[in-house]
Amino acid sequence: MNTKEIPLKLENIFKDKKINSIVKEYVDYLYSKSLSKNTIRNYLYDLIEYFSYCKNNNLMPTKSLRQKDLRPLLSYIIGTGIKQSSVIRKISSIKSFCAFLERFNYSKENHSSLLSMPKKGKKLPKILSESEVNSLIKTIERFPKKNLRDEALIEMIYSTGMRVGEVSKIKIGDINFDKSEVRVLGKGNKERIVILSEKSKQKIRNYLLNSRKNIMLNTSPLFQNKDGGSLSPRSIQRTLKKYLLVSGLDSKLSTHSLRHSFATHLLDGGADIKVIQQLLGHSSPETTKIYTQVSTKSMKEIYNKAHPRSFSKLKN
Numbered sequence: 001m002n003t004k005e006i007p008l009k010l011e012n013i014f015k016d017k018k019i020n021s022i023v024k025e026y027v028d029y030l031y032s033k034s035l036s037k038n039t040i041r042n043y044l045y046d047l048i049e050y051f052s053y054c055k056n057n058n059l060m061p062t063k064s065l066r067q068k069d070l071r072p073l074l075s076y077i078i079g080t081g082i083k084q085s086s087v088i089r090k091i092s093s094i095k096s097f098c099a100f101l102e103r104f105n106y107s108k109e110n111h112s113s114l115l116s117m118p119k120k121g122k123k124l125p126k127i128l129s130e131s132e133v134n135s136l137i138k139t140i141e142r143f144p145k146k147n148l149r150d151e152a153l154i155e156m157i158y159s160t161g162m163r164v165g166e167v168s169k170i171k172i173g174d175i176n177f178d179k180s181e182v183r184v185l186g187k188g189n190k191e192r193i194v195i196l197s198e199k200s201k202q203k204i205r206n207y208l209l210n211s212r213k214n215i216m217l218n219t220s221p222l223f224q225n226k227d228g229g230s231l232s233p234r235s236i237q238r239t240l241k242k243y244l245l246v247s248g249l250d251s252k253l254s255t256h257s258l259r260h261s262f263a264t265h266l267l268d269g270g271a272d273i274k275v276i277q278q279l280l281g282h283s284s285p286e287t288t289k290i291y292t293q294v295s296t297k298s299m300k301e302i303y304n305k306a307h308p309r310s311f312s313k314l315k316n
Helices: 006-015 017-032 037-045 047-056 067-078 084-104 130-141 148-160 162-170 198-210 233-247 257-266 273-280 290-306 311-315
Strands: 181-185 191-195
Touching: 006 017, 006 047, 006 148, 017 037, 017 181, 017 257, 047 067, 047 162, 047 181, 047 257, 067 181, 084 162, 130 148, 130 233, 148 162, 148 191, 148 233, 148 257, 162 181, 162 233, 162 257, 162 273, 257 290
Parallel strands: none
Antiparallel strands: 181 191
């Protein structure tokens, strides 16, 4: 085992050969789970606060974590001022280390499973308004160097709400033009059907008929790069960024923003949330509920502009 793989800061907390030897065994254990070097490095750096807490409270980090230490440990980690998402990650790393200690008989009990992880606050997704989507699409249509592929690509992402990785994998044979449907292979290899808008169908047909020069088979990628292979998710993101900049829109927006916009605009238009869940390929309705928060915000803005007794008008 290369000792350089253990952060010096972690090694120096106790400077104990036996403790550091167990940490090295833990590193071997993580490697046996086929984790990447970067992931293992993060696991180890996340243990620094835990080891520091143990040192300050005369505890051995390689022995059983007592139940009475759980709350003070959590307070100690939160007290370092790190982000909530980082606190959650560090707790997860501590649990992993303690589970390893119990599994290999270094500790008799594992109370770390009782560590309650604070709920991660969900950020509202960034979305484009309908007028911003229209502005983006018009920019692509009027771009000096006309690109039928890019027109079809961006229109399809907004029309279907697909993930960028899903769009990248679409084959020509996945599209049923007669039924206006696309067969999508989503997360966990789950297959679903998404709806293709009339505008999107037109642009895909136009792209296939007038821009594709090579032989087209049902197994051919729908969106190809210059070498004839599938357009990668990264290339799709770069393509969108280019048009966002030209449109004068926020360049931090992404293909996922178009997916969020698709869902929010459907909800604003009266679509049932269960239908939206199915179209997005969400396994849990809880994941889709985030869009109700975005839509509620939109609803309040509409109310404030339209209602004679709204807060904005009472202030004036």
